[in-house]
Amino acid sequence: MTDSPPLGNVSWKGVGDYGEEYAERIHKFFDKIDNKALESYVSSLRGNQPCNISTEFSVGNFNLVRKIQFHDGVEWIVRLLMPPMPVAGQLIETVSPKAQEKRLLSMQSELATMEFVRQNTDIPIPKIYAYELNEQNAVGCPFFMMEYVHGNTAEEVSQSYPGNREGIPEPFQEKFWRQIANIMTQLASVRLPRIGSIVRDAAGSFVAGPLIETGSGPYDSAAEFYADYPLALGNSLAEREGPVDGQGEVIQAFCSLAASFPPPAARAERGSAEDFGLANYDLNPNNILIDQEFNVLAVIDWDSVVSVPDAALYRFPYLMGVKCAVPGLDSTERLQLKREALSQQFAEVVEAWGKEQLEKEFRGVNKRRMYLFTKSGFFSKEAVAFRSLIAVRQGQDWVNEEWIQGLAWLSDRNEEQVTRFYLEQ
Structure with missing residues (x-):
């Protein structure tokens, strides 16, 4: 210690x-x-x-x-x-x-x-x-x-532990992850009829408005979002940071692939309009205050919260030593292999936490409707592809090159083959 x-x-x-x-x-x-x-x-x-x-x-x-x-x-x-x-x-x-x-x-x-x-x-x-x-x-x-x-940020407390490691110290890892799962699940369970950033309308009510990052939207469907948002993102990145090699190719490859995603009605069988959960894309250890036992005291950054399609809810927090592989690329680097293994463990913890809460719901302990994450959902074709739009923000040509290859690989694979790559290696 x-x-x-x-x-x-x-x-x-x-x-x-x-x-x-x-x-x-x-x-x-x-x-x-x-x-x-x-x-x-x-x-x-x-x-x-x-x-x-x-x-x-x-x-x-x-x-x-x-x-x-x-x-x-x-x-x-x-x-x-x-x-x-x-x-x-x-x-x-x-x-x-x-x-x-x-x-x-x-x-x-x-x-x-x-x-x-x-x-x-x-x-x-x-x-x-x-x-x-x-x-x-x-x-x-x-x-x-x-x-x-x-309190202190989870990143700061983690860095006080010795050893050449990243992420959350092992004795507190699952405890902290379960609290992340709780936050992700609660956010995903808040459903809105449109995709966008949270704003107040003229009457003071909360609504999904245009995305702050790009000024585009709000969107009424996942298909509309996937067709327009990546282009708006590319324009925003180019305006802010200038052109980066491969950036346009990643965005075009994603748009082409996204056109093949199945419509929500076929996935959900709800027979009603689409709805969208919340995701906080800054939900990382540097934005979470904890005590010395890694009990979460507060989440302190809320400017990157958006309502998104369900597949985009499946994000891996940064700074936790957890990282999903770029599709189709097999790494031999020890640290990257460890990160990929931890990504599966994190997905398992999030799924298990949801199942526990569902049991409480059946017993009448939980009263709110819950969105349930699954391990396989973290590695679905749509969720993996959406991560290319997170990666392109890094503004690094080598990252873009990896994702150009990864999206090409995804476009030639079905859901079963993608699952096998991530979960059956």
Whole structure:
């Protein structure tokens, strides 16, 4: 057993603790923030209760988090939205009007998603106390005031364990996976009539709106989504990062293959309109707060939640040492083989958790309708193919080349042959 990192903000860092590539971006962002305006705003939310805001922080790709300590003992955090990530090594100090609009839509959708999920599931989500979405405010950036949760990310706690390994420490692996299964199942069980990002309509109701990532949609069917979304994704990636070798070929290959997917009516026999479950594509250990025993305390990132076709619900979280093979490509690398073996174990855990909950449902313990994941569903032709649209976001030509081969392999195989490749080797 190793010494776990101290819980909560005690483990947070200062600017000097970060390497040069991060420090410059953080320094410039810190200089931009008006701390007096921030303290004044926070204090006003609680009847001018005095407060202190930590100089230590936690930082990700998009947000910098600082702790707020009121003099009466109440603790919050402020999540400050940073400028976009550097492009070609160049810092972005001024956010363009188009980027500002997309950031605003993303924040609005995240707020709507957190409230919608809170109302429809038991997933632990930090409370939002206040927010400012205007880029030109007195503080200097958009921000959320949120509940402070005394924990660390599962990624941080995992990295405190010794050994050349990745993912969750083995003694806690199944325990953590089962909690991931719970979150995935609860999200997938929330059904919407359209594919899209969660937003509020003019009446304040929650609906599936256009996808924040691409601006496309919402979509009424899986077929419509598969025909249009990949093209919108390709345009969005090219606009953001420039062309990458193989990117267009992956997207075209997916669209051609997706045209052969069976219609939902043939799969579900529901005789009614399609509906779609929720998936959080940022549900990874770096966005999950836990205690030192790997009990999940909160999921902290909600800007990548979308309602999607059932096959797209079958995702493997990143940073867990779990990875599905590219179809048709046999790896001999030891680490990759381990990741592939763990992907099967993870799929088994998710399926087993669902079966346990179904038994409780029969006994009247669970009252909500549940979506049941299956091990084979993780390795279905449609689910595997959809992962090519996740991989293409990496912007790496060698990844694209692998998936061009993988999609060609899939197009020549039936469901049974795909299952045999993944589950009978």
